[in-house]
Amino acid sequence: MEKVFEEIRKEAERSILRESHNFEHVERVYNTCIHVAEELEEEIDLDVLKAAAWLHDVARQEEDEDSSSETDHALIGAERAEKILRNAGFPEEKINHVQECIKTHRFRADRKAESTEAKILFDADKLDAIGAVGVARGIMWYAENNANPIKIEERSTEEYAKENLCGKTNSRIQDKKKHSMQIEFETKLGKLSSKMHFQKTKELAKERSEFYKQFIQRMEEEIKGKK
Numbered sequence: 001m002e003k004v005f006e007e008i009r010k011e012a013e014r015s016i017l018r019e020s021h022n023f024e025h026v027e028r029v030y031n032t033c034i035h036v037a038e039e040l041e042e043e044i045d046l047d048v049l050k051a052a053a054w055l056h057d058v059a060r061q062e063e064d065e066d067s068s069s070e071t072d073h074a075l076i077g078a079e080r081a082e083k084i085l086r087n088a089g090f091p092e093e094k095i096n097h098v099q100e101c102i103k104t105h106r107f108r109a110d111r112k113a114e115s116t117e118a119k120i121l122f123d124a125d126k127l128d129a130i131g132a133v134g135v136a137r138g139i140m141w142y143a144e145n146n147a148n149p150i151k152i153e154e155r156s157t158e159e160y161a162k163e164n165l166c167g168k169t170n171s172r173i174q175d176k177k178k179h180s181m182q183i184e185f186e187t188k189l190g191k192l193s194s195k196m197h198f199q200k201t202k203e204l205a206k207e208r209s210e211f212y213k214q215f216i217q218r219m220e221e222e223i224k225g226k227k
Contacts, residue, residue: 001047007088008054015058015080025128025137029053032124039200042116048094049117052101055081056121074106107188107195108172119197126192127201131208134189135215138181145176150219157186185216 016023030053037044059076078099085095101118104111105125113119129137142149153160157169164178165171169187173179189212193205221227 004088004090005050005054008051008084008090011084011088012054012058016060021057021060026054026057028128028133029056029121029124032127033120036120036124036198036200040116040120040198044116044120045094045097047091048097048101049120051081051085051090051094051098052105052117052121053124055084055098056102056105056125058084072106072109074103074109074111078102107192108170113197123196123198123201123205126195127204127208130189130192130205130212132211134208134212135181138184142179142181145179147177147179149181150223151180151182152220152223153180153183157183161187182216182220185212 012026013023016026030050033049033053034046037046037049056077057073058080059071059073062076063071063073081099081102082095085098086092090098097115097117100115101113101121104113104118105121107126113122128134139149141147160183161167161169161171164174165187166174190209193202193209196202196205218227
């Protein structure tokens with residue numbers, strides 16, 4: 001399977017160009033998936049997990065470039081993965097499972113991860129959004145979208161959600177220029193530890209969330225001239 005995975009990896013690398021969702025993100029998610037899988041006392045299909053990790057963001061570019069916010073990279077990515085996997089010689093009987101993992105890895109969606117492999121991918125992907133790496137990726141994302149990462153939103157999250165998140169805090173961002181790191185933490189990142197599926201990932205998420213939270217708090221204090 002080594003050659004199969006090498007081809008899958010190459011296809012993933014060719015598909016991912018964005019800075020905050022770059023191939024380094026995919027590699028970190030892949031490494032986290034393997035690390036978590038090694039610590040779980042459960043039967044895990046590593047072939048499925050590895051393929052899903054490599055391919056989970058192959059359609060991310062399309063979503064990021066869609067100003068209407070209607071594109072769902074998880075669904076499109078799952079469709080694209082089928083062809084990539086088949087062309088690479090991946091076991092036919094495992095392709096649907098890989099697609100299921102990709103479809104359910106997205107936070108701002110109503111689809112829930114069911115299999116152990118899908119849950120690992122979901123958790124690993126979200127862990128990369130918090131902690132020190134999460135802070136760095138956040139700043140990159142705002143730069144890409146001409147937004148101000150250090151803007152302080154004085155309204156409640158509910159009010160902001162009505163204006164820019166289709167009425168729900170876990171829904172899609174309508175105008176990315178109105179978003180900020182503070183808002184992202186309040187509407188998504190601060191909730192990730194409660195969304196994790198395993199004790200190990202819960203612990204990692206709590207630690208990383210605390211780091212991100214402290215960064216946001218320090219940033220707000222500096223903006224107000226308190227530090």
